[in-house]
Amino acid sequence: MKKLIYLLIISVLYSCSGVKKTQESLNTGNYINAINSSISKLSENKTKKGNQEYIYILQDAFTKNAKRELENIKFLVKDNNPANYEKIFNAYNSLQDIQNRIEPLLPLYLMKEGKDATFQFKDYSDDIVKTKTKLSDYLYVNASNLLSSAINKNDYRKAYDDLMYLNQINPNYKDTNTKIEEAYQKGVDYVEVQLLNDTEMVIPKKLEEDLLNFNTYGLNDLWTTYHANPQNNINYDYALQVKFDNILISPEQISEKEFVKEKQVKDGWKYVLDEKGNVKKDTLGNDIKVDNFKTVRCNFYRFTQRKDVQISGTVSYFDLKTNQQTNSYPLTSGYIFEHQYANYSGDKRALESDFLNLTTLKQIPFPSNEQMIYDAGEDLKNNIKNILVKYRLN
Incomplete structure:
Protein backbone atom coordinates (compact mmCIF):
# COMPACT_ATOMS: atom_id res chain seq x y z
CA MET A 1 0.00 0.00 0.00
CA LYS A 2 2.81 2.40 0.93
CA LYS A 3 4.54 1.61 -2.36
CA LEU A 4 1.34 2.39 -4.28
CA ILE A 5 0.94 5.74 -2.51
CA TYR A 6 4.60 6.55 -3.19
CA LEU A 7 4.21 5.80 -6.91
CA LEU A 8 1.05 7.91 -7.02
CA ILE A 9 2.85 10.88 -5.44
CA ILE A 10 5.74 10.54 -7.90
CA SER A 11 3.26 10.41 -10.82
CA VAL A 12 1.47 13.58 -9.62
CA LEU A 13 4.76 15.44 -9.12
CA TYR A 14 5.98 14.40 -12.58
CA SER A 15 2.71 15.54 -14.14
CA CYS A 16 2.88 18.92 -12.35
CA SER A 17 6.48 19.33 -13.46
CA GLY A 18 5.48 18.74 -17.11
CA VAL A 19 2.69 21.33 -16.93
CA LYS A 20 5.01 23.82 -15.21
CA LYS A 21 7.70 23.48 -17.91
CA THR A 22 5.11 23.84 -20.68
CA GLN A 23 3.64 26.93 -18.98
CA GLU A 24 7.15 28.40 -18.73
CA SER A 25 7.58 27.92 -22.48
CA LEU A 26 4.34 29.80 -23.05
CA ASN A 27 5.28 32.61 -20.65
CA THR A 28 8.72 33.09 -22.26
CA GLY A 29 7.36 33.23 -25.80
CA ASN A 30 8.56 29.78 -26.81
CA TYR A 31 5.15 29.07 -28.30
CA ILE A 32 6.27 26.21 -30.58
CA ASN A 33 7.67 24.26 -27.65
CA ALA A 34 4.47 24.87 -25.64
CA ILE A 35 2.38 23.70 -28.61
CA ASN A 36 4.51 20.60 -29.18
CA SER A 37 4.44 19.56 -25.51
CA SER A 38 0.68 20.12 -25.22
CA ILE A 39 -0.10 18.18 -28.40
CA SER A 40 2.13 15.33 -27.23
CA LYS A 41 0.34 15.06 -23.87
CA LEU A 42 -3.16 15.42 -25.30
CA SER A 43 -2.43 12.83 -27.99
CA GLU A 44 -1.83 10.30 -25.20
CA ASN A 45 -5.13 11.05 -23.43
CA LYS A 46 -7.11 14.22 -24.17
CA THR A 47 -9.93 13.40 -21.71
CA LYS A 48 -7.66 12.84 -18.69
CA LYS A 49 -8.46 15.34 -15.95
CA GLY A 50 -4.76 15.91 -15.27
CA ASN A 51 -4.29 17.03 -18.88
CA GLN A 52 -6.83 19.87 -18.71
CA GLU A 53 -4.10 22.48 -18.22
CA TYR A 54 -2.53 21.45 -21.51
CA ILE A 55 -5.73 22.39 -23.36
CA TYR A 56 -5.62 25.91 -21.94
CA ILE A 57 -1.90 26.21 -22.73
CA LEU A 58 -2.41 24.91 -26.27
CA GLN A 59 -5.27 27.31 -26.91
CA ASP A 60 -3.25 30.30 -25.66
CA ALA A 61 0.02 29.30 -27.38
CA PHE A 62 -1.79 28.66 -30.70
CA THR A 63 -3.39 32.12 -30.69
CA LYS A 64 -0.22 33.98 -29.66
CA ASN A 65 1.99 32.08 -32.10
CA ALA A 66 -0.36 32.74 -35.04
CA LYS A 67 -0.54 36.46 -34.15
CA ARG A 68 3.25 36.78 -33.92
CA GLU A 69 3.91 34.82 -37.12
CA LEU A 70 1.37 36.78 -39.16
CA GLU A 71 2.82 40.07 -37.90
CA ASN A 72 6.30 38.89 -38.89
CA ILE A 73 5.04 37.83 -42.33
CA LYS A 74 3.40 41.24 -42.77
CA PHE A 75 6.72 42.94 -41.98
CA LEU A 76 8.68 40.69 -44.37
CA VAL A 77 6.20 41.33 -47.19
CA LYS A 78 6.40 45.07 -46.55
CA ASP A 79 10.21 44.88 -46.67
CA ASN A 80 9.79 43.73 -50.29
CA ASN A 81 13.06 41.76 -50.33
CA PRO A 82 12.97 38.56 -52.45
CA ALA A 83 15.49 37.02 -50.06
CA ASN A 84 12.65 36.90 -47.50
CA TYR A 85 10.47 34.58 -49.62
CA GLU A 86 11.86 31.47 -47.95
CA LYS A 87 11.12 32.81 -44.44
CA ILE A 88 7.57 33.73 -45.49
CA PHE A 89 7.05 30.34 -47.14
CA ASN A 90 8.30 28.49 -44.07
CA ALA A 91 6.15 30.62 -41.75
CA TYR A 92 2.94 29.85 -43.67
CA ASN A 93 3.84 26.15 -43.77
CA SER A 94 4.48 26.16 -40.02
CA LEU A 95 1.09 27.78 -39.32
CA GLN A 96 -0.66 25.23 -41.53
CA ASP A 97 1.27 22.33 -39.99
CA ILE A 98 0.27 23.33 -36.45
CA GLN A 99 -3.40 23.42 -37.47
CA ASN A 100 -3.09 20.03 -39.14
CA ARG A 101 -1.67 18.54 -35.93
CA ILE A 102 -4.32 20.06 -33.66
CA GLU A 103 -7.31 19.18 -35.85
CA PRO A 104 -7.32 15.40 -35.14
CA LEU A 105 -7.49 16.18 -31.39
CA LEU A 106 -10.67 18.26 -31.67
CA PRO A 107 -12.96 18.68 -29.89
CA LEU A 108 -11.00 19.45 -26.72
CA TYR A 109 -13.45 19.77 -23.84
CA LEU A 110 -12.84 22.29 -21.02
CA MET A 111 -14.34 20.71 -17.91
CA LYS A 112 -14.43 23.86 -15.75
CA GLU A 113 -16.15 25.91 -18.44
CA GLY A 114 -18.34 23.14 -19.74
CA LYS A 115 -17.51 23.84 -23.38
CA ASP A 116 -15.03 23.02 -26.12
CA ALA A 117 -11.80 24.97 -26.52
CA THR A 118 -11.82 27.42 -29.44
CA PHE A 119 -9.18 27.48 -32.17
CA GLN A 120 -9.54 30.02 -34.97
CA PHE A 121 -8.26 28.06 -37.95
CA LYS A 122 -7.40 29.73 -41.25
CA ASP A 123 -6.80 28.25 -44.69
CA TYR A 124 -3.24 29.19 -45.65
CA SER A 125 -3.12 27.07 -48.83
CA ASP A 126 -3.43 30.06 -51.21
CA ASP A 127 -0.71 31.94 -49.34
CA ILE A 128 1.56 28.87 -49.44
CA VAL A 129 1.04 28.38 -53.19
CA LYS A 130 1.60 32.06 -54.02
CA THR A 131 4.73 32.27 -51.88
CA LYS A 132 6.05 28.99 -53.27
CA THR A 133 5.74 30.38 -56.80
CA LYS A 134 7.66 33.54 -55.87
CA LEU A 135 10.27 31.55 -53.96
CA SER A 136 10.68 29.10 -56.85
CA ASP A 137 11.25 31.95 -59.33
CA TYR A 138 13.74 33.58 -56.96
CA LEU A 139 15.70 30.38 -56.32
CA TYR A 140 15.79 29.48 -60.01
CA VAL A 141 16.99 32.91 -61.16
CA ASN A 142 19.47 33.22 -58.32
CA ALA A 143 20.97 29.75 -58.94
CA SER A 144 21.08 30.31 -62.72
CA ASN A 145 22.94 33.59 -62.25
CA LEU A 146 25.34 31.91 -59.85
CA LEU A 147 26.01 29.14 -62.38
CA SER A 148 26.79 31.61 -65.14
CA SER A 149 28.99 33.86 -63.00
CA ALA A 150 30.67 31.25 -60.77
CA ILE A 151 34.26 32.00 -59.88
CA ASN A 152 35.08 28.84 -57.93
CA LYS A 153 33.63 25.46 -57.02
CA ASN A 154 31.99 26.83 -53.87
CA ASP A 155 29.79 29.01 -56.09
CA TYR A 156 28.61 25.92 -57.98
CA ARG A 157 27.94 24.16 -54.68
CA LYS A 158 25.82 27.07 -53.42
CA ALA A 159 23.86 26.96 -56.67
CA TYR A 160 23.46 23.19 -56.21
CA ASP A 161 22.05 23.65 -52.69
CA ASP A 162 19.52 26.24 -53.91
CA LEU A 163 18.45 24.04 -56.81
CA MET A 164 18.10 20.96 -54.60
CA TYR A 165 15.89 22.95 -52.23
CA LEU A 166 13.88 24.23 -55.20
CA ASN A 167 13.42 20.67 -56.44
CA GLN A 168 12.27 19.67 -52.96
CA ILE A 169 9.51 22.31 -52.67
CA ASN A 170 8.62 22.39 -56.36
CA PRO A 171 9.70 19.18 -58.15
CA ASN A 172 10.61 19.38 -61.86
CA TYR A 173 10.36 23.16 -61.96
CA LYS A 174 11.50 24.24 -65.47
CA ASP A 175 14.91 22.64 -66.20
CA THR A 176 15.96 22.42 -62.54
CA ASN A 177 17.16 18.81 -62.83
CA THR A 178 19.47 19.71 -65.71
CA LYS A 179 20.92 22.61 -63.78
CA ILE A 180 21.37 20.43 -60.68
CA GLU A 181 23.51 18.04 -62.73
CA GLU A 182 25.51 20.95 -64.18
CA ALA A 183 26.12 22.46 -60.72
CA TYR A 184 27.21 19.13 -59.34
CA GLN A 185 29.59 18.28 -62.18
CA LYS A 186 31.25 21.71 -61.93
CA GLY A 187 31.30 21.77 -58.14
CA TRP A 269 37.57 -45.23 -2.15
CA LYS A 270 38.82 -46.08 1.29
CA TYR A 271 37.45 -47.04 4.73
CA VAL A 272 37.18 -44.46 7.47
CA LEU A 273 39.17 -45.60 10.52
CA ASP A 274 38.80 -44.62 14.13
CA GLU A 275 41.64 -43.69 16.51
CA LYS A 276 42.37 -47.37 17.15
CA GLY A 277 42.60 -48.20 13.46
CA ASN A 278 39.28 -49.97 13.25
CA VAL A 279 36.74 -49.37 10.45
CA LYS A 280 34.03 -46.98 11.56
CA LYS A 281 30.37 -48.03 11.30
CA ASP A 282 27.33 -45.94 10.48
CA THR A 283 24.09 -46.10 12.54
CA LEU A 284 22.99 -49.18 10.60
CA GLY A 285 26.23 -50.99 11.29
CA ASN A 286 27.62 -50.64 7.77
CA ASP A 287 31.29 -49.88 7.08
CA ILE A 288 31.85 -46.18 6.34
CA LYS A 289 33.65 -45.54 3.05
CA VAL A 290 34.79 -42.24 1.50
CA ASP A 291 36.29 -41.19 -1.83
CA ASN A 292 40.03 -41.54 -2.07
CA PHE A 293 41.99 -38.67 -3.69
Whole structure:
Protein backbone atom coordinates (compact mmCIF):
# COMPACT_ATOMS: atom_id res chain seq x y z
CA MET A 1 0.00 0.00 0.00
CA LYS A 2 2.81 2.40 0.93
CA LYS A 3 4.54 1.61 -2.36
CA LEU A 4 1.34 2.39 -4.28
CA ILE A 5 0.94 5.74 -2.51
CA TYR A 6 4.60 6.55 -3.19
CA LEU A 7 4.21 5.80 -6.91
CA LEU A 8 1.05 7.91 -7.02
CA ILE A 9 2.85 10.88 -5.44
CA ILE A 10 5.74 10.54 -7.90
CA SER A 11 3.26 10.41 -10.82
CA VAL A 12 1.47 13.58 -9.62
CA LEU A 13 4.76 15.44 -9.12
CA TYR A 14 5.98 14.40 -12.58
CA SER A 15 2.71 15.54 -14.14
CA CYS A 16 2.88 18.92 -12.35
CA SER A 17 6.48 19.33 -13.46
CA GLY A 18 5.48 18.74 -17.11
CA VAL A 19 2.69 21.33 -16.93
CA LYS A 20 5.01 23.82 -15.21
CA LYS A 21 7.70 23.48 -17.91
CA THR A 22 5.11 23.84 -20.68
CA GLN A 23 3.64 26.93 -18.98
CA GLU A 24 7.15 28.40 -18.73
CA SER A 25 7.58 27.92 -22.48
CA LEU A 26 4.34 29.80 -23.05
CA ASN A 27 5.28 32.61 -20.65
CA THR A 28 8.72 33.09 -22.26
CA GLY A 29 7.36 33.23 -25.80
CA ASN A 30 8.56 29.78 -26.81
CA TYR A 31 5.15 29.07 -28.30
CA ILE A 32 6.27 26.21 -30.58
CA ASN A 33 7.67 24.26 -27.65
CA ALA A 34 4.47 24.87 -25.64
CA ILE A 35 2.38 23.70 -28.61
CA ASN A 36 4.51 20.60 -29.18
CA SER A 37 4.44 19.56 -25.51
CA SER A 38 0.68 20.12 -25.22
CA ILE A 39 -0.10 18.18 -28.40
CA SER A 40 2.13 15.33 -27.23
CA LYS A 41 0.34 15.06 -23.87
CA LEU A 42 -3.16 15.42 -25.30
CA SER A 43 -2.43 12.83 -27.99
CA GLU A 44 -1.83 10.30 -25.20
CA ASN A 45 -5.13 11.05 -23.43
CA LYS A 46 -7.11 14.22 -24.17
CA THR A 47 -9.93 13.40 -21.71
CA LYS A 48 -7.66 12.84 -18.69
CA LYS A 49 -8.46 15.34 -15.95
CA GLY A 50 -4.76 15.91 -15.27
CA ASN A 51 -4.29 17.03 -18.88
CA GLN A 52 -6.83 19.87 -18.71
CA GLU A 53 -4.10 22.48 -18.22
CA TYR A 54 -2.53 21.45 -21.51
CA ILE A 55 -5.73 22.39 -23.36
CA TYR A 56 -5.62 25.91 -21.94
CA ILE A 57 -1.90 26.21 -22.73
CA LEU A 58 -2.41 24.91 -26.27
CA GLN A 59 -5.27 27.31 -26.91
CA ASP A 60 -3.25 30.30 -25.66
CA ALA A 61 0.02 29.30 -27.38
CA PHE A 62 -1.79 28.66 -30.70
CA THR A 63 -3.39 32.12 -30.69
CA LYS A 64 -0.22 33.98 -29.66
CA ASN A 65 1.99 32.08 -32.10
CA ALA A 66 -0.36 32.74 -35.04
CA LYS A 67 -0.54 36.46 -34.15
CA ARG A 68 3.25 36.78 -33.92
CA GLU A 69 3.91 34.82 -37.12
CA LEU A 70 1.37 36.78 -39.16
CA GLU A 71 2.82 40.07 -37.90
CA ASN A 72 6.30 38.89 -38.89
CA ILE A 73 5.04 37.83 -42.33
CA LYS A 74 3.40 41.24 -42.77
CA PHE A 75 6.72 42.94 -41.98
CA LEU A 76 8.68 40.69 -44.37
CA VAL A 77 6.20 41.33 -47.19
CA LYS A 78 6.40 45.07 -46.55
CA ASP A 79 10.21 44.88 -46.67
CA ASN A 80 9.79 43.73 -50.29
CA ASN A 81 13.06 41.76 -50.33
CA PRO A 82 12.97 38.56 -52.45
CA ALA A 83 15.49 37.02 -50.06
CA ASN A 84 12.65 36.90 -47.50
CA TYR A 85 10.47 34.58 -49.62
CA GLU A 86 11.86 31.47 -47.95
CA LYS A 87 11.12 32.81 -44.44
CA ILE A 88 7.57 33.73 -45.49
CA PHE A 89 7.05 30.34 -47.14
CA ASN A 90 8.30 28.49 -44.07
CA ALA A 91 6.15 30.62 -41.75
CA TYR A 92 2.94 29.85 -43.67
CA ASN A 93 3.84 26.15 -43.77
CA SER A 94 4.48 26.16 -40.02
CA LEU A 95 1.09 27.78 -39.32
CA GLN A 96 -0.66 25.23 -41.53
CA ASP A 97 1.27 22.33 -39.99
CA ILE A 98 0.27 23.33 -36.45
CA GLN A 99 -3.40 23.42 -37.47
CA ASN A 100 -3.09 20.03 -39.14
CA ARG A 101 -1.67 18.54 -35.93
CA ILE A 102 -4.32 20.06 -33.66
CA GLU A 103 -7.31 19.18 -35.85
CA PRO A 104 -7.32 15.40 -35.14
CA LEU A 105 -7.49 16.18 -31.39
CA LEU A 106 -10.67 18.26 -31.67
CA PRO A 107 -12.96 18.68 -29.89
CA LEU A 108 -11.00 19.45 -26.72
CA TYR A 109 -13.45 19.77 -23.84
CA LEU A 110 -12.84 22.29 -21.02
CA MET A 111 -14.34 20.71 -17.91
CA LYS A 112 -14.43 23.86 -15.75
CA GLU A 113 -16.15 25.91 -18.44
CA GLY A 114 -18.34 23.14 -19.74
CA LYS A 115 -17.51 23.84 -23.38
CA ASP A 116 -15.03 23.02 -26.12
CA ALA A 117 -11.80 24.97 -26.52
CA THR A 118 -11.82 27.42 -29.44
CA PHE A 119 -9.18 27.48 -32.17
CA GLN A 120 -9.54 30.02 -34.97
CA PHE A 121 -8.26 28.06 -37.95
CA LYS A 122 -7.40 29.73 -41.25
CA ASP A 123 -6.80 28.25 -44.69
CA TYR A 124 -3.24 29.19 -45.65
CA SER A 125 -3.12 27.07 -48.83
CA ASP A 126 -3.43 30.06 -51.21
CA ASP A 127 -0.71 31.94 -49.34
CA ILE A 128 1.56 28.87 -49.44
CA VAL A 129 1.04 28.38 -53.19
CA LYS A 130 1.60 32.06 -54.02
CA THR A 131 4.73 32.27 -51.88
CA LYS A 132 6.05 28.99 -53.27
CA THR A 133 5.74 30.38 -56.80
CA LYS A 134 7.66 33.54 -55.87
CA LEU A 135 10.27 31.55 -53.96
CA SER A 136 10.68 29.10 -56.85
CA ASP A 137 11.25 31.95 -59.33
CA TYR A 138 13.74 33.58 -56.96
CA LEU A 139 15.70 30.38 -56.32
CA TYR A 140 15.79 29.48 -60.01
CA VAL A 141 16.99 32.91 -61.16
CA ASN A 142 19.47 33.22 -58.32
CA ALA A 143 20.97 29.75 -58.94
CA SER A 144 21.08 30.31 -62.72
CA ASN A 145 22.94 33.59 -62.25
CA LEU A 146 25.34 31.91 -59.85
CA LEU A 147 26.01 29.14 -62.38
CA SER A 148 26.79 31.61 -65.14
CA SER A 149 28.99 33.86 -63.00
CA ALA A 150 30.67 31.25 -60.77
CA ILE A 151 34.26 32.00 -59.88
CA ASN A 152 35.08 28.84 -57.93
CA LYS A 153 33.63 25.46 -57.02
CA ASN A 154 31.99 26.83 -53.87
CA ASP A 155 29.79 29.01 -56.09
CA TYR A 156 28.61 25.92 -57.98
CA ARG A 157 27.94 24.16 -54.68
CA LYS A 158 25.82 27.07 -53.42
CA ALA A 159 23.86 26.96 -56.67
CA TYR A 160 23.46 23.19 -56.21
CA ASP A 161 22.05 23.65 -52.69
CA ASP A 162 19.52 26.24 -53.91
CA LEU A 163 18.45 24.04 -56.81
CA MET A 164 18.10 20.96 -54.60
CA TYR A 165 15.89 22.95 -52.23
CA LEU A 166 13.88 24.23 -55.20
CA ASN A 167 13.42 20.67 -56.44
CA GLN A 168 12.27 19.67 -52.96
CA ILE A 169 9.51 22.31 -52.67
CA ASN A 170 8.62 22.39 -56.36
CA PRO A 171 9.70 19.18 -58.15
CA ASN A 172 10.61 19.38 -61.86
CA TYR A 173 10.36 23.16 -61.96
CA LYS A 174 11.50 24.24 -65.47
CA ASP A 175 14.91 22.64 -66.20
CA THR A 176 15.96 22.42 -62.54
CA ASN A 177 17.16 18.81 -62.83
CA THR A 178 19.47 19.71 -65.71
CA LYS A 179 20.92 22.61 -63.78
CA ILE A 180 21.37 20.43 -60.68
CA GLU A 181 23.51 18.04 -62.73
CA GLU A 182 25.51 20.95 -64.18
CA ALA A 183 26.12 22.46 -60.72
CA TYR A 184 27.21 19.13 -59.34
CA GLN A 185 29.59 18.28 -62.18
CA LYS A 186 31.25 21.71 -61.93
CA GLY A 187 31.30 21.77 -58.14
CA VAL A 188 32.81 18.36 -57.46
CA ASP A 189 36.54 17.84 -56.84
CA TYR A 190 37.97 15.08 -59.02
CA VAL A 191 40.86 13.22 -57.42
CA GLU A 192 43.27 10.92 -59.23
CA VAL A 193 44.44 8.12 -56.92
CA GLN A 194 48.01 6.87 -57.20
CA LEU A 195 49.54 3.88 -55.39
CA LEU A 196 53.35 3.88 -55.13
CA ASN A 197 55.56 1.16 -53.70
CA ASP A 198 59.00 2.36 -52.64
CA THR A 199 59.86 -0.86 -50.81
CA GLU A 200 61.65 -3.98 -51.92
CA MET A 201 58.57 -6.11 -51.23
CA VAL A 202 55.87 -7.02 -53.73
CA ILE A 203 52.38 -5.67 -53.03
CA PRO A 204 49.82 -8.40 -53.86
CA LYS A 205 47.70 -7.51 -56.90
CA LYS A 206 44.48 -8.26 -55.00
CA LEU A 207 45.51 -5.85 -52.22
CA GLU A 208 46.22 -3.11 -54.79
CA GLU A 209 42.74 -3.59 -56.24
CA ASP A 210 41.13 -3.49 -52.79
CA LEU A 211 42.98 -0.34 -51.76
CA LEU A 212 42.09 1.44 -55.00
CA ASN A 213 38.42 0.48 -54.88
CA PHE A 214 37.13 3.65 -53.20
CA ASN A 215 33.52 2.52 -53.60
CA THR A 216 34.09 0.21 -50.62
CA TYR A 217 35.45 2.94 -48.31
CA GLY A 218 32.00 4.35 -47.45
CA LEU A 219 33.28 7.94 -47.46
CA ASN A 220 29.88 9.56 -48.18
CA ASP A 221 31.62 12.67 -49.53
CA LEU A 222 29.28 14.45 -51.95
CA TRP A 223 31.85 16.83 -53.34
CA THR A 224 34.85 14.51 -53.83
CA THR A 225 35.10 11.78 -56.47
CA TYR A 226 38.10 9.43 -56.50
CA HIS A 227 39.29 7.70 -59.65
CA ALA A 228 41.95 4.99 -59.54
CA ASN A 229 41.74 4.77 -63.34
CA PRO A 230 41.90 8.35 -64.66
CA GLN A 231 39.46 9.28 -67.43
CA ASN A 232 40.68 11.30 -70.38
CA ASN A 233 37.65 13.61 -70.49
CA ILE A 234 38.09 14.83 -66.89
CA ASN A 235 40.37 17.59 -65.68
CA TYR A 236 41.50 16.39 -62.27
CA ASP A 237 41.82 18.85 -59.41
CA TYR A 238 43.94 16.80 -57.03
CA ALA A 239 46.07 13.70 -56.86
CA LEU A 240 45.90 11.43 -53.84
CA GLN A 241 49.15 9.52 -53.45
CA VAL A 242 49.30 6.45 -51.21
CA LYS A 243 52.99 5.59 -50.90
CA PHE A 244 54.55 2.64 -49.10
CA ASP A 245 58.03 3.45 -47.76
CA ASN A 246 58.85 0.42 -45.68
CA ILE A 247 57.55 -3.11 -45.12
CA LEU A 248 59.13 -5.09 -42.29
CA ILE A 249 58.36 -8.78 -41.89
CA SER A 250 59.70 -10.63 -38.87
CA PRO A 251 61.31 -14.08 -39.05
CA GLU A 252 59.12 -17.09 -38.37
CA GLN A 253 59.30 -17.81 -34.66
CA ILE A 254 58.25 -20.71 -32.46
CA SER A 255 58.49 -20.14 -28.72
CA GLU A 256 57.96 -22.78 -26.03
CA LYS A 257 56.71 -22.40 -22.48
CA GLU A 258 56.49 -25.22 -19.94
CA PHE A 259 53.89 -25.44 -17.17
CA VAL A 260 53.81 -27.98 -14.35
CA LYS A 261 50.23 -28.67 -13.35
CA GLU A 262 49.02 -30.62 -10.31
CA LYS A 263 45.49 -31.55 -9.25
CA GLN A 264 43.70 -33.67 -6.68
CA VAL A 265 41.67 -36.34 -8.50
CA LYS A 266 39.35 -39.10 -7.27
CA ASP A 267 41.03 -42.50 -7.15
CA GLY A 268 38.64 -45.15 -5.82
CA TRP A 269 37.57 -45.23 -2.15
CA LYS A 270 38.82 -46.08 1.29
CA TYR A 271 37.45 -47.04 4.73
CA VAL A 272 37.18 -44.46 7.47
CA LEU A 273 39.17 -45.60 10.52
CA ASP A 274 38.80 -44.62 14.13
CA GLU A 275 41.64 -43.69 16.51
CA LYS A 276 42.37 -47.37 17.15
CA GLY A 277 42.60 -48.20 13.46
CA ASN A 278 39.28 -49.97 13.25
CA VAL A 279 36.74 -49.37 10.45
CA LYS A 280 34.03 -46.98 11.56
CA LYS A 281 30.37 -48.03 11.30
CA ASP A 282 27.33 -45.94 10.48
CA THR A 283 24.09 -46.10 12.54
CA LEU A 284 22.99 -49.18 10.60
CA GLY A 285 26.23 -50.99 11.29
CA ASN A 286 27.62 -50.64 7.77
CA ASP A 287 31.29 -49.88 7.08
CA ILE A 288 31.85 -46.18 6.34
CA LYS A 289 33.65 -45.54 3.05
CA VAL A 290 34.79 -42.24 1.50
CA ASP A 291 36.29 -41.19 -1.83
CA ASN A 292 40.03 -41.54 -2.07
CA PHE A 293 41.99 -38.67 -3.69
CA LYS A 294 45.49 -38.53 -4.99
CA THR A 295 47.69 -35.85 -6.54
CA VAL A 296 48.39 -36.20 -10.26
CA ARG A 297 51.01 -34.25 -12.14
CA CYS A 298 51.46 -33.23 -15.77
CA ASN A 299 54.15 -31.34 -17.67
CA PHE A 300 52.42 -29.12 -20.23
CA TYR A 301 54.35 -27.65 -23.18
CA ARG A 302 52.73 -24.73 -25.02
CA PHE A 303 54.17 -23.68 -28.40
CA THR A 304 53.43 -20.31 -30.01
CA GLN A 305 54.00 -19.67 -33.70
CA ARG A 306 54.35 -15.97 -34.48
CA LYS A 307 55.11 -13.81 -37.46
CA ASP A 308 54.29 -10.13 -37.90
CA VAL A 309 54.41 -7.42 -40.54
CA GLN A 310 54.67 -3.64 -40.18
CA ILE A 311 53.87 -1.32 -43.08
CA SER A 312 54.67 2.40 -43.07
CA GLY A 313 54.16 5.10 -45.65
CA THR A 314 52.34 8.35 -46.36
CA VAL A 315 49.06 9.61 -47.75
CA SER A 316 49.62 12.87 -49.63
CA TYR A 317 47.46 15.37 -51.52
CA PHE A 318 48.76 17.28 -54.54
CA ASP A 319 47.04 20.29 -56.14
CA LEU A 320 47.29 19.50 -59.86
CA LYS A 321 46.61 23.11 -60.84
CA THR A 322 49.70 24.37 -58.98
CA ASN A 323 51.62 21.07 -58.97
CA GLN A 324 52.23 21.57 -55.26
CA GLN A 325 51.87 19.10 -52.41
CA THR A 326 49.17 20.44 -50.10
CA ASN A 327 49.24 17.92 -47.23
CA SER A 328 50.93 14.70 -46.20
CA TYR A 329 49.93 12.31 -43.41
CA PRO A 330 51.78 9.29 -41.96
CA LEU A 331 50.31 5.88 -42.69
CA THR A 332 51.05 2.83 -40.57
CA SER A 333 49.56 -0.62 -40.40
CA GLY A 334 50.39 -4.04 -39.11
CA TYR A 335 49.28 -7.61 -38.84
CA ILE A 336 50.28 -10.40 -36.44
CA PHE A 337 49.99 -14.08 -37.26
CA GLU A 338 49.85 -16.19 -34.10
CA HIS A 339 48.97 -19.83 -33.58
CA GLN A 340 49.26 -21.96 -30.46
CA TYR A 341 49.38 -25.71 -29.99
CA ALA A 342 50.62 -27.98 -27.21
CA ASN A 343 51.64 -31.42 -26.02
CA TYR A 344 52.22 -32.91 -22.59
CA SER A 345 53.81 -35.66 -20.59
CA GLY A 346 52.31 -37.16 -17.46
CA ASP A 347 48.71 -37.45 -16.31
CA LYS A 348 46.48 -35.21 -18.44
CA ARG A 349 43.83 -35.21 -15.73
CA ALA A 350 45.86 -32.41 -14.10
CA LEU A 351 45.10 -30.07 -17.04
CA GLU A 352 42.28 -27.49 -17.24
CA SER A 353 39.96 -27.59 -20.25
CA ASP A 354 41.63 -24.70 -22.11
CA PHE A 355 44.98 -26.48 -21.81
CA LEU A 356 43.44 -29.73 -22.99
CA ASN A 357 41.96 -27.98 -26.04
CA LEU A 358 45.42 -26.82 -27.09
CA THR A 359 46.69 -30.39 -27.06
CA THR A 360 44.26 -31.22 -29.88
CA LEU A 361 45.95 -28.64 -32.15
CA LYS A 362 49.06 -29.10 -34.25
CA GLN A 363 51.65 -26.87 -35.82
CA ILE A 364 50.47 -25.23 -39.05
CA PRO A 365 52.42 -23.73 -41.97
CA PHE A 366 53.45 -20.09 -41.58
CA PRO A 367 51.82 -17.68 -44.05
CA SER A 368 54.01 -16.45 -46.89
CA ASN A 369 55.36 -12.88 -46.90
CA GLU A 370 52.89 -11.99 -49.63
CA GLN A 371 49.99 -13.36 -47.57
CA MET A 372 51.17 -11.41 -44.51
CA ILE A 373 51.12 -8.17 -46.50
CA TYR A 374 47.67 -8.97 -47.85
CA ASP A 375 46.35 -9.78 -44.37
CA ALA A 376 47.49 -6.35 -43.22
CA GLY A 377 45.29 -4.86 -45.95
CA GLU A 378 42.08 -4.51 -43.91
CA ASP A 379 43.84 -2.49 -41.22
CA LEU A 380 45.65 -0.53 -43.92
CA LYS A 381 42.39 0.30 -45.65
CA ASN A 382 40.77 1.46 -42.40
CA ASN A 383 43.72 3.74 -41.67
CA ILE A 384 43.56 5.26 -45.15
CA LYS A 385 39.82 5.84 -44.71
CA ASN A 386 40.38 7.52 -41.34
CA ILE A 387 42.84 9.93 -42.95
CA LEU A 388 40.46 10.75 -45.81
CA VAL A 389 37.55 11.35 -43.41
CA LYS A 390 39.56 13.39 -40.91
CA TYR A 391 41.34 15.54 -43.49
CA ARG A 392 38.75 16.16 -46.19
CA LEU A 393 39.56 18.34 -49.17
CA ASN A 394 36.43 20.43 -48.64
